[in-house]
Amino acid sequence: MAVYIGLMVMALSGYAFGANKSEKTRKHYVIVLFFAITLVAMLRSDQIGIDLSHYYNKYYPIFRDTSWNKLQTVTMSGDWELGFCAFCKLIGYISTDTQCFVIFTSIFTIVPYALFIYKNSDDVVFSTTFFLGYHVYMMSINVIRQAMAVGIILIGLEALKKKKYFRFILYVLFATLFHTSAVIALLLLLCDKLTFKKHTFYLLAIVTVIFSVGYKAVFERLLNISSLSDLYGIYSSTGAGDSGGYITFHTLGMFLIALLIFIYCYLVFKNEVRWVRPYEIGKSCERKVVISKNKIILKRISSSKKIYWSESMLMYTTYLAVLFRFSAFIINVTARFALYFIPFLMIAYPHACSKIQDKNTRFIFKVAVMVATLVFFLFIGYTRAGKMWGTVPYQFFWSV
Numbered sequence: 157m158a159v160y161i162g163l164m165v166m167a168l169s170g171y172a173f174g175a176n177k178s179e180k181t182r183k184h185y186v187i188v189l190f191f192a193i194t195l196v197a198m199l200r201s202d203q204i205g206i207d208l209s210h211y212y213n214k215y216y217p218i219f220r221d222t223s224w225n226k227l228q229t230v231t232m233s234g235d236w237e238l239g240f241c242a243f244c245k246l247i248g249y250i251s252t253d254t255q256c257f258v259i260f261t262s263i264f265t266i267v268p269y270a271l272f273i274y275k276n277s278d279d280v281v282f283s284t285t286f287f288l289g290y291h292v293y294m295m296s297i298n299v300i301r302q303a304m305a306v307g308i309i310l311i312g313l314e315a316l317k318k319k320k321y322f323r324f325i326l327y328v329l330f331a332t333l334f335h336t337s338a339v340i341a342l343l344l345l346l347c348d349k350l351t352f353k354k355h356t357f358y359l360l361a362i363v364t365v366i367f368s369v370g371y372k373a374v375f376e377r378l379l380n381i382s383s384l385s386d387l388y389g390i391y392s393s394t395g396a397g398d399s400g401g402y403i404t405f406h407t408l409g410m411f412l413i414a415l416l417i418f419i420y421c422y423l424v425f426k427n428e429v430r431w432v433r434p435y436e437i438g439k440s441c442e443r444k445v446v447i448s449k450n451k452i453i454l455k456r457i458s459s460s461k462k463i464y465w466s467e468s469m470l471m472y473t474t475y476l477a478v479l480f481r482f483s484a485f486i487i488n489v490t491a492r493f494a495l496y497f498i499p500f501l502m503i504a505y506p507h508a509c510s511k512i513q514d515k516n517t518r519f520i521f522k523v524a525v526m527v528a529t530l531v532f533f534l535f536i537g538y539t540r541a542g543k544m545w546g547t548v549p550y551q552f553f554w555s556v
Contacts, residue, residue: 170281190270220248239333279506473500
């Protein structure tokens with residue numbers, strides 16, 4: 157756990173060094189922190205992460221010498237997606253040593269978060285701290301296939317931000333080749349089109365009640381469909397940890413922190429306003445008249461056209477993060493859908509805090525969520541992370 161705490165201390169130190177004061181300091185902070193975070197993931201033993209130690213390090217060396225038309229037969233269940241299998245075969249040509257797999261998957265699962273935070277967060281320190289403290293990091297280095305799918309979606313969000321919906325759909329389809337759950341990211345299209353109004357909060361409360369009553373029955377009916385049963389039927393027979401729902405400090409903590417952020421954003425946002433993390437989508441030219449030595453010169457100057465995430469988008473995505481974390485109380489495995497929406501928790505809350513004019517009030521609200529996240533980070537890290545994800549205690553690959 158000491159390694160993870162060290163990363164957390166590094167992340168928090170950004171406030172002491174003024175990481176958010178300029179674009180330059182923001183960029184340097186994200187580069188340094190995520191280099192360290194990625195390096196720790198790359199240098200971990202192939203025994204760190206239950207999925208890694210039980211499955212990936214067992215099957216990965218086989219892919220290189222398996223013919224392309226039989227890649228999905230490598231695993232006993234044959235349920236690994238074709239894109240991920242192809243990825244394993246390609247990097248297998250570099251080396252069949254599992255550490256090669258660990259290095260490449262670490263890059264592809266973590267670097268997209270760095271890009272997303274840098275391009276979208278009003279407070280890169282909070283977002284990075286939340287990434288570590290909410291245990292997105294520990295989950296990502298365990299559920300590797302899905303984490304890679306999330307990484308592809310995070311990169312694809314830049315297309316969605318520019319309203320290039322067809323391109324974003326292509327990203328989603330590509331992500332499903334690594335984990336079929338990525339199809340849920342299509343909901344982001346709906347989130348981007350809908351407007352969140354004051355009464356929407358109450359409608360979503362009703363949706364949540366209906367969801368809690370009928371969700372398990374709907375999920376079980378879906379598993380009766382043969383194509384879905386082939387993909388997810390395994391979860392119907394592996395016990396409460398997957399197909400059942402349960403309330404623990406972990407599931408309750410993740411739900412309550414997400415709910416706190418959602419409610420706070422609802423109270424702060426005025427949804428007709430577009431928020432302030434810009435993305436340049438092109439340059440247009442204007443002409444400026446310059447008088448020099450009695451001559452009129454037309455000087456071309458460039459200006460950038462910029463677009464923003466809407467606060468409606470942030471509200472709907474944070475709600476979906478809450479909803480799918482809530483689903484852990486009913487069917488635990490579907491709580492993993494939240495991974496596609498949790499990144500918006502990282503950016504929605506700092507934006508909401510930035511809209512508070514009073515510095516003391518803003519400080520209190522920011523510290524409240526930060527403290528809750530840190531308590532969750534330490535408690536789950538010491539008591540549950542080893543059992544749930546196999547990420548504690550940490551080991552470097554050369555120490556095994």
